[in-house]
Amino acid sequence: xxxxxxxxxxxxxxxxxxxxxxxxxxxxxxxxxxxxxxxxxxxxxxxxxxxxxxxxxxxxxxxxxxxxxxxxxxxxxxxxxxxxxxxxxxxxxxxxxxxxxxxxxxxxxxxxxxxxxxxxxxxxxxxxxxxxxxxxxxxxxxxxxxxxxxxxxxxxxxxxxxxxxxxxxxxxxxxxxxxxxxxxxxxxxxxxxxxxxxxxxxxxxxxxxxxxxxxxxxxxxxxxxxxxxxxxxxxxxxxxxxxxxxxxxxxxxxxxxxxxxxxxxxxxxxxxxxxxxxxxxxxxxxxxxxxxxxxxxxxxxxxxxxxxxxxxxxxxxxxxxxxxxxxxxxxxxxxxxxxxxxxxxxxxxxxxxxxxxxxxxxxxxxxxxxxxxxxxxxxxxxxxxxxxxxxxxxxxxxxxxxxxxxxxxxxxxxxxxxxxxxxxxxxxxxxxxxxx
Numbered sequence: 001x002x003x004x005x006x007x008x009x010x011x012x013x014x015x016x017x018x019x020x021x022x023x024x025x026x027x028x029x030x031x032x033x034x035x036x037x038x039x040x041x042x043x044x045x046x047x048x049x050x051x052x053x054x055x056x057x058x059x060x061x062x063x064x065x066x067x068x069x070x071x072x073x074x075x076x077x078x079x080x081x082x083x084x085x086x087x088x089x090x091x092x093x094x095x096x097x098x099x100x101x102x103x104x105x106x107x108x109x110x111x112x113x114x115x116x117x118x119x120x121x122x123x124x125x126x127x128x129x130x131x132x133x134x135x136x137x138x139x140x141x142x143x144x145x146x147x148x149x150x151x152x153x154x155x156x157x158x159x160x161x162x163x164x165x166x167x168x169x170x171x172x173x174x175x176x177x178x179x180x181x182x183x184x185x186x187x188x189x190x191x192x193x194x195x196x197x198x199x200x201x202x203x204x205x206x207x208x209x210x211x212x213x214x215x216x217x218x219x220x221x222x223x224x225x226x227x228x229x230x231x232x233x234x235x236x237x238x239x240x241x242x243x244x245x246x247x248x249x250x251x252x253x254x255x256x257x258x259x260x261x262x263x264x265x266x267x268x269x270x271x272x273x274x275x276x277x278x279x280x281x282x283x284x285x286x287x288x289x290x291x292x293x294x295x296x297x298x299x300x301x302x303x304x305x306x307x308x309x310x311x312x313x314x315x316x317x318x319x320x321x322x323x324x325x326x327x328x329x330x331x332x333x334x335x336x337x338x339x340x341x342x343x344x345x346x347x348x349x350x351x352x353x354x355x356x357x358x359x360x361x362x363x364x365x366x367x368x369x370x371x372x373x374x375x376x377x378x379x380x381x382x383x384x385x386x387x388x389x390x391x392x393x394x395x396x397x398x399x400x401x402x403x404x405x406x407x408x409x410x411x412x413x414x415x416x417x418x419x420x421x422x423x424x425x426x427x428x429x430x431x432x433x434x435x436x
Contacts (some may be wrong), residue, residue, distance in 0.1 A: 029271035034065035037277035045239035056248035061228035069335035081120035116384035140413025153230035162219035302335035
């Protein structure tokens with residue numbers, strides 16, 4: 001290390017047994033301090049591993065986790081690739097959908113991603129991908145409940161339920177079909193008439209005509225940025241986590257007993273194993289190792305403002321406009337737009353203005369639009385099948401990436417899955433060493 005980036009833990013929680021007694025070389029280096037990286041660090045530390053987490057920013061949750069839609073949509077795991085979207089492709093490629101844009105490019109990786117996406121646009125693949133992600137969503141809900149019970153810090157978590165509103169009968173009928181698919185997995189969802197929806201959420205009286213709604217009373221909300229800060233404090237004070245900020249991981253080298261990661265200024269971090277949680281940065285980082293991660297960036301926007309005079313209490317998604325309204329304590333988070341293959345994280349003022357205008361047109365009294373506090377854009381890492389990549393990519397390299405628009409929702413569950421992989425791999429290494 002060239003500079004003192006590691007911050008020592010203030011207090012260590014006694015764990016039994018700890019896999020490593022070394023304070024110099026941690027068992028695990030987690031790359032990326034968004035919701036996926038932070039929950040992964042927690043799942044590993046809870047298993048007794050020594051963990052360092054590194055991020056290119058000055059603190060946690062500065063990228064796609066900073067100001068996303070904030071919905072914990074455990075029951076809404078619908079895959080993006082589906083037959084109805086396939087039929088809209090010419091419309092999208094022509095740039096005629098203001099909410100969903102596709103940036104075409106000659107990049108071979110994006111071409112491969114696009115072909116894989118098209119292969120997933122069948123009904124059978126949609127059903128399979130949706131149910132697979134639903135299983136992970138339910139695991140994540142259980143893991144988050146356990147985390148909140150163990151460490152009850154505040155991140156504006158509530159269970160207001162989630163309501164998808166539909167402007168036409170065709171979209172409502174499609175939601176009815178998908179709800180029936182999920183019912184086989186024990187998910188409680190209900191198709192509502194417009195009158196029933198307005199009875200549950202009176203703010204919809206000002207949302208214009210709707211054909212009906214899909215109501216999921218068990219879905220939750222929470223501020224991902226506050227969550228990351230709160231869980232990080234727990235990790236540092238109770239689990240001995242070390243942090244390395246302003247570390248922009250550039251190169252990775254596998255040795256016999258360790259992995260070495262170098263940043264773009266020549267600083268080094270080493271660990272026995274590495275878990276990559278770099279989101280949309282993952283393909284570029286792994287390419288030199290010959291490891292392909294099928295991820296394309298999906299840029300999204302949000303703004304945060306005080307609630308309006310008729311602000312909703314339940315979480316609302318306007319399916320036609322692709323806009324989310326989410327209440328977080330004394331704030332409203334409004335998120336939307338999707339720009340596939342846009343790798344520029346900077347907010348485009350014109351696009352942000354479009355989101356504000358569309359949100360105001362749909363629900364004019366939900367938000368105090370004259371008092372918008374901040375605007376944001378982030379890159380969501382999409383896979384062709386809308387399922388995250390949770391795998392072992394090398395002897396000491398693990399991946400927990402590609403959560404798309406459900407990173408906040410799936411973070412806790414995917415953290416448990418990748419931690420189980422790491423634990424199993426380390427156990428196997430030890431058995432081999434004993435045998436030899």
